[in-house]
Amino acid sequence: MPTAAPEHAPGRAEADGIAARARGLTKAYGSGETTVLALDSVDVDIARGRFTAVMGPSGSGKSTLMHCLAGLDTVSAGQVWLGETEITGLKERELTRLRRDRIGFMFQSFNLIPTLTAAENITLPMDIAGQRPDQAWLNEVIDTLGLRARLKHRPSQLSGGQQQRVACARALVSRPELIFADEPTGNLDSRAGLEVLGFLRQAVDNLGQTVVMVTHDPGAAAHSDLVLFLADGRIVDEMERPTAEAVLERMKRFDTVRAVFDGGDAPADASPGPAPGTASGPAPGTSSGRSPEESEESPESPDKD
Amino acid sequence: MLKATLRNFLAHKGRLLLSALAVVLSVAFVAGSLIFSDTVSRTFDRLFASTSADVTVTPREDLDSQIPSGATPTVPASLAERVARVDGVADTHVDASVEGVTVVDSDNESVGPTTGAPTIVTNWYVTDRSPVKLTSGHAPEGPGQALLDADTAKNKSVKIGDTLTVLAQPGSFKVEVVGIATFTTTNPGAALLFLDTPTAQTELLGSSDAATGISVTTAPGVSDAVVKQRIADELGRNAYEYQTADEQAESAAADLGGFLDVVKYVMLGFAGIAVLVGIFLIVNTFSMLIAQRTRELGLLRALGADRRQVRRSVLVEATLLGLVGSTLGLAAGIGLAFGLIALMSAFGMNLKSTEIVIGVATPVSSYVVGVGVTFVAAYLPARRAAAVSPMAALADAEIAGVGRPLRVRAVVGSVVGAAGAAALVGCAVSTDTGSAASLLGLGVVLTLIATVIAGPLLVRPVIRVLGGAFPALFGTIGRMSQRNALRNPRRTGATAAALMVGLALVGGMSVASASMTKSFDQEIDRTLGADFVVQNQNFMPFPQEVTDKVRDTDGAGLVVRQRFAPVAVRLPDGDRIKTTAAAYDPRLDEVANVTYARGDTAAALADGAIAMDVDFARDHDVTIGSTIPVEFQAGRKTELKVAALTDQGTSDGFGMQGGLYFGFGTVEKYVPDGQDSALYVNAAAGTGPDQLRSRLEASLDPYPQVQVRDQADYKELVRGQIAVLLYLVYALLGLAIVIAVLGVVNTLALSVVERTREIGLLRAIGLARRQLRRMIRLESVVIAVFGAVLGLALGLVWGVCVQQVLALQGMKALAIPWGTVVAVVVGSAVVGIVAALLPALRASRMNVLAAIAHE
Known part of the structure; x- marks a missing residue:
């Protein structure tokens, strides 16, 4: 099935180095008969200074991949490196420090601490570390994201798009080696979504950052340099310089393949998800009408009482 | 709907745990005090009923005093012969019994109880009403022989053959212990020494014709009342005091009742504190549960449940909590009563043979208190739940109920506060003790209510100041903890109120007692001139x-x-x-x-x-x-x-x-x-x-x-007397603090759950576990210190007013124990740290991914 896997060989040449890589990365939930493989021996390299998108239907393991690469989740087997540091095997405390100092995060929602102002949220990781932010860089980030007038505002006083820009600024301000964005446009209307994607693009092109974005929106993926397609815990394909149309086509094909191969035996958690086949057409940034993608997180979700 | 409520109740049982504990504590004190006093009164009623003579003749006395003259009122022993001739009298005994005598052993150590219970020296005679029986040795015969009760003999290691000295009013005399008498009934805690009748009369009362009373056994078939009437007619109605067995038991029970009432009221005081503090805890719990369930309640409303049904479902949940809490509290109360009885035994009041008495009033009041408190405390949150609109189901789940204005509280708080302040001012300027005391009581209650109501309004200004140094001291973690404490003023206010109540009490009492001590010191300095x-x-x-x-x-x-x-x-x-x-x-x-x-x-x-x-x-x-x-x-x-x-x-x-x-x-x-x-x-x-x-x-x-x-020792003695009062207050405070800590734990634990995503985010972007724990600890400290500052401020005002009332009694000095004040503030910070232990641990153990994925 993963026809594209052999093509995706480690050590790609054209990027100026590797920001993060994984070898034989496997993540399993449950045990015995009920074992679910969220990631099945994934090998991946994230090129430095590029904007990589990870796509795949619900349950494909794309969020899990990001969590494992970012040191948020433990792996069942395999190795993960951030730069030259192998993070699999690091202790909790070292992982925390690594996330704080070397990785930036954007999530789909609830990105900001409600009690802190925008400015305080932006510098939060550095404040936690007890470091002074580089003032010139901070100013540049704030101006790039157009947040100058909003610095004293609390998150509740900001629009969804502004909140995501603050989160983006927070991810940028410590100049991390890698920025992970988990569905950063998922909760935004198309205009605000485009804006955020534009900033991520700018962060890569103008500020030299490395961004990995998890999404299932072909329009969002089209802003990246490289799209990795995940299905059933494996990287099944990749696409350079993607367009929304091409990505959508790829996703459709990929669904068809799955339908043919798996028939009615498709696992329950591998539901069609974004249902790209029903979309009227390629609409970059279109994010309305989708159901929240929750089933993916459920295997290890806490007691949701 | 009921099924949904039950499901909810069971699903949230962990979060209701601390509320249930507060109910259990309140009910335990109510039930424990009732069971204890019922048990003890029943025991003593039986004791008195079984040991009182049918009729007694004693000196008539209406000048009782707490400060005795040292003289023992007597009747002529020869009365016994006149009484014996009365129709219906089967037998008479002369009583020669003196309380408050000191009996010492050969090392000049007192053999009396150290608890303040009396040493009674009395004459030995045996009837079927005797509370003791001779268990070893023989009865005292003639001067120089005595029986000692077995408990005292055991406690003070006195054996048959030992010599004791009785320091009686007419003069001290030596006796040899010739026998041991053992209580066949409950030993009320006194030490008993028995002499033969002539010795008791001459040595204790100073005359062979003196008696402290005549005990009469009536003939079968004649009632005590009839015999009492006949004796009174014979001796003169007003010449002596005549009592039947029932009347003696009654007056003895009334004497004992005073002591029991003290125990009962102290216990009910504890219950009151527990209830008061518990209410805050329950209010907070339900408010938070409802805030967390806003979406779910909205969904219920959208699906067609009307407001009444939503409110009822919350109240049913509260009632269930109350029922469970009351039942456990009743059980704990029985345990508490056992504990008190064991404590009494340790003090010499031997109640171990008695069975626990549980009157109807006990379970009734337990359930009324338990369910009532929970119901009342849950009522406001229930109304709030009912006010949730169906739209809430569709809205994004942000934490609700934060920004509602506090105008009503401000108005009610200032009105009640002004009334309370007026009462306190009135108390301070009043010159009449009675009216000053009632104004004081009114002022205390009103200012307390006002502070509780207005507490949430004070959260912002006071915590801004208290936590003002946090950002400087602890950086962004300090800032977040301070802001978290400010986040929901209602919640912080109610949590701190629990601590405030206890500390206001202690503040007031410590000012009063310090002032009393200082006044007495000055008084002693001024008046006592002797070496x-x-x-x-x-x-x-x-x-x-x-x-x-x-x-x-x-x-x-x-x-x-x-x-x-x-x-x-x-x-x-x-x-x-x-x-x-x-x-x-x-x-x-x-x-x-x-x-x-x-x-x-x-x-x-x-x-x-x-x-x-x-x-x-x-x-x-x-x-x-x-x-x-x-x-x-x-x-x-x-x-x-x-x-x-x-x-x-x-x-x-x-x-x-x-x-x-x-x-x-x-x-x-x-x-x-x-x-x-x-x-x-x-x-x-x-x-x-x-x-x-x-x-x-x-x-x-x-x-x-x-x-x-000397003067210094004398001051020490007076201080000791005042300190007893304080110990009680400290015990009350201890309980209030325990429950207040539960309240802080409760609030923090529920807040941590509420902020799961936020905590996950913080952890994701690199907040270390240690830092997270510190953040929660600091929040807890600032809440606790807020409560302490409010409570102490209130308590100091009360204390000054109490001193004004005392000044009318001559205790003119005002002393504010700053040492205690500082200690309480520091102590409250420690309380905050302790309260944060578990919630902080829980938060730091939270799975980062799960926290991010929450909802």
Whole structure:
């Protein structure tokens, strides 16, 4: 099935180095008969200074991949490196420090601490570390994201798009080696979504950052340099310089393949998800009408009482 | 709907745990106090009913006093023969029984109980009503033989053959223990020493014809009441006091009831605190649960549940909590009652053979309190739940209920607060003790309510100040914890209120007691001029021998005796006042400084003269030269002329209303068998006070009931008495703090759950576990210190007002125990840290991914 896997060989040449890589990365939930493989021996390299998108239907393991690469989740087997540091095997405390100092995060929602102002949220990781932010860089980030007038505002006083820009600024301000964005446009209307994607693009092109974005929106993926397609815990394909149309086509094909191969035996958690086949057409940034993608997180979700 | 409620209840049982614990504690104290007092009263009712003689004849006495004169009222023993001839009397016994005697062993150590329970020396005779039976040795025969009760013998290691010395009023005498008597009933805690009847009469009462009463056994078939009537007719209706067994049991129970009431009220005080503090906890819990369930409630509403159903579902949940809590509390209350009974046994009151009595009132009040409290506490949150609109189901789940305005609270709080402040001001300026005390009570209640209501409004300004240094000290973690505490002022306010209540109490009481101590210190400095005071620990009288020994001590100069006598005075304005008068030797001025408005010590202590407080005199139209009829015990009467008016500033208090005193001759004449209560001793010329002290202590060695005290010791003694009050307050405080800690734990734990995503985010972007724990700890500390500051501020105001009331009683000094204040603030910070332990641990253990994925 993963026809594209052999093509995706480690050590790609054209990027100026590797920001993060994984070898034989496997993540399993449950045990015995009920074992679910969220990631099945994934090998991946994230090129430095590029904007990589990870796509795949619900349950494909794309969020899990990001969590494992970012040191948020433990792996069942395999190795993960951030730069030259192998993070699999690091202790909790070292992982925390690594996330704080070397990785930036954007999530789909609830990105900001409600009690802190925008400015305080932006510098939060550095404040936690007890470091002074580089003032010139901070100013540049704030101006790039157009947040100058909003610095004293609390998150509740900001629009969804502004909140995501603050989160983006927070991810940028410590100049991390890698920025992970988990569905950063998922909760935004198309205009605000485009804006955020534009900033991520700018962060890569103008500020030299490395961004990995998890999404299932072909329009969002089209802003990246490289799209990795995940299905059933494996990287099944990749696409350079993607367009929304091409990505959508790829996703459709990929669904068809799955339908043919798996028939009615498709696992329950591998539901069609974004249902790209029903979309009227390629609409970059279109994010309305989708159901929240929750089933993916459920295997290890806490007691949701 | 009911099914959904039940599901909810079970699903949230972890979060309701601490609320349930608060209910359990409240109910446990209510049930425990009721069970304990029921059990003890039943036990003693039985004891009294089974040990009281059918009819007793005792001296008639209406001048009871808390400060005894040392004289034992008696009846002629020969009455027994007259009583025996009355129709229906089967048998009579002469009683010769004296309480408050000191009995010492060969090392001059008292064998009496150390708990303050009396040592009773009495005559030995056996009836089927005797509470003891002879278990070893033989009955006392003739002088020099005695029986001791088995519990005392065991506690003080006294064996048959040992010699004891009885320090009785007529004189001390030695007895050999010839037998041990064991209680067949509950031992109320007293030490009992039995002599044979003639010895008891002569040695204890000073006459072979004296008795403290006659016990009568009635013939079968005649009722006690009838026999009592016949005896009264024979001896004269008003000559003596006649009581049937039932009446004795009743009056004995009433005496005991006073003590039991104290225990009961203390326990109910604990219950009250527990209830009060528990309410805050429950309110908070339900408010938070409902805030968390806003979406779910909205969905219910959208699906067609009406407001009433939503409200009812919350209230049903509360009622379930109340039922569970009450049931557990009732069980805990039974345990508590057992514990109290065990404690009483440790103090010598042996109740171990009794079965627990659970009256109907116990479960009824337990459930009323438990369910009632929960229901009331959940009512407001329930209304809020009902107000959730169906739209809430569709809205994004942000934490609700944060920004609602506090205007109503501001208005109600300031109105009630103003009323309370007015009452307190009124109390401070009032000159009448009664009205000042009631204004004080009103003011305390109103200001407390006002502070509770307005607490959330004070959260912002006070915590801004308290936590103001946090960002500087702890950086962004300090900032987040301070803002978290400010986040929901209602919640912070209610959490802190629980701590506030307890600390306000302690603040007020410690100001009052410090002021009392300071006032007494000043008073002692001002009035006590003697080198030493020889006195009993409890201010009880002691035998003549002690006085003789002190006088005979080498180097003792002036010795001024003090005696007390219960009196009733009829005053010119027509009032008859029962009080206690003091009597002194003539050279009082040399050992005490008395300030006179009119007259002097010589006039006051002259034969036929009396002195009193000038204010008391004014209130009752007494002037210098007024002739006052004075009644003493045993029906003795005289008239005394007012010869001096004192202006001591302390007139009332300690049962000494009016500050009456007269010469020693008067008391010796009208209270012939009285005993001295204090001796004021000055060193003779050429003897140093230290020298005299050691000599006095040596010569008083055989009398362990009295101690030699100088001014400093005397202050210490008075302080000790005041401290007892404080211990009780501290115990109350301890309970209040325990529940308040539960409240803080509860709030933090629920907040942590509520902020799961936020915590996950913080962890994701690199907040270390240690930092997260610190953040929660600091929030907890700031909430606890907020409660402490509010409580202490309130308590200090109360304390100053209490002191104003005390000032009317002569305790004019105001002292604010700053040390205690600082200790309480520091202590509250520690409380905050302790309360944060579990929630912080829970938060730091939270799975980062799960936290991000929450909802």
